[in-house]
Amino acid sequence: MPQTDAQAAGARPTETQHVMDLERAYLLQNYARYPLVLHRGRGCYVYDTDGNRYLDLITGIGVNALGHAHPRIVKVIRDQAGLLLHSSNLYYHEYQGRLAERLARMSGLARTFFCNSGTEGIEGAMKMMRSHGRRISEQKHEIVALDNSFHGRTFGALSITGQPKYHHDFEPLLPGARFVPLNDITALEQVVCERTAGIVIEWIQGEGGINLVSSEFAHRTRALADQYDALLLFDETQCGVGRTGRYFGYQLIEPAILPDVMVTAKPLACGIPLGCIVANERAATSIGPGMHGSTFGGNVLACRVALEFADILDELLPHITQVGAYFRMKLDEMKKHFHFIRDVRGVGLMLGMDLEFSGKQIVLDAMKEGLLINATHDTVLRFLPPYIITEELVDRAITTLRRVLRNARPPQA
């Protein structure tokens, strides 16, 4: 058995050091974690193993939508744990159909497939596109996606992720992925053609730095998908299920627009892994018996928790819009005081602050001050707070952030 660093040095490690050493000794070294060991959470706060408290504005990357230990979610999990956790998809259970019905009402689409994560949802949706295209012509297999997008880490999702840094080590990837710059209608028109089986859009690019698709661009994707009989997919993994103040981000586009397929995951079951593909009837016919499946997908516990969350979300949507607008206003105000803030972007409770330098040190400094945020696309501070955050807690976060930015030492050009 390998020794941890602390053991090798003959020292008795602190609990935090012990956890970090053990991971360094036994885990694949693929994550660059922050030096923080989380132990428990309540409401908008999480606590580390030493009992220090942090205001959580990143929520496990947009997952803990109701914060931590929400009493209704805790109750449902306790109840269901004593009844049945998992049944597999060999049998029916009481909650998949109910949740799918709910998702149909929320999304305006028709049929759901349940999986466990965003990347799995994208994989299934890509199979839909391929199968849809193949029924028309063997040449119809291309998928058009956006530069700077992020759709997940599995091979299919990676192939349509428009960030070469994620591709390098794994090439060759799936053939037929074509990329266009965000909101570049001319480029889109040049790439979409008879060979296009699907077009994939993240309505708000999350990992890419909180960039919004314009209504005009979104409408053009719809028109081109119709013209070439391709499926239009909106990836709502990060911006879906209430985060923007609507059930799904695309519901903010005016005039209204519907994709053929939508994928979502992160907050869907408030921390229990659950993802889904929701499709209209036309897209749904591309997957027949035996063509796709999952052992865990749509498990009893996850579906029941998601139903409870959906009930709570119905009442929370106006609050998300209101507190999101307040947070955005406070960030815009900060931009006036710090010359190195390039831009503030986002909607609802999916917000980003683009700096002229890497945000990494700011994230670490904020953490020391009891505030959890993260940086994406190197320079963008990302805020994905719980939907239950209040204006008072936003003020607290802003005060901390202001202090951290005042002490920031931007690298000299």
Ligand SMILES: Cc1ncc(COP(=O)(O)O)c(C=O)c1O
């Ligand atoms: C838009 C989008 N799609 C897909 C994914 C992949 O989701 P997961 O990490 O659950 O596989 C993510 C994750 O951040 C995402 O933001």
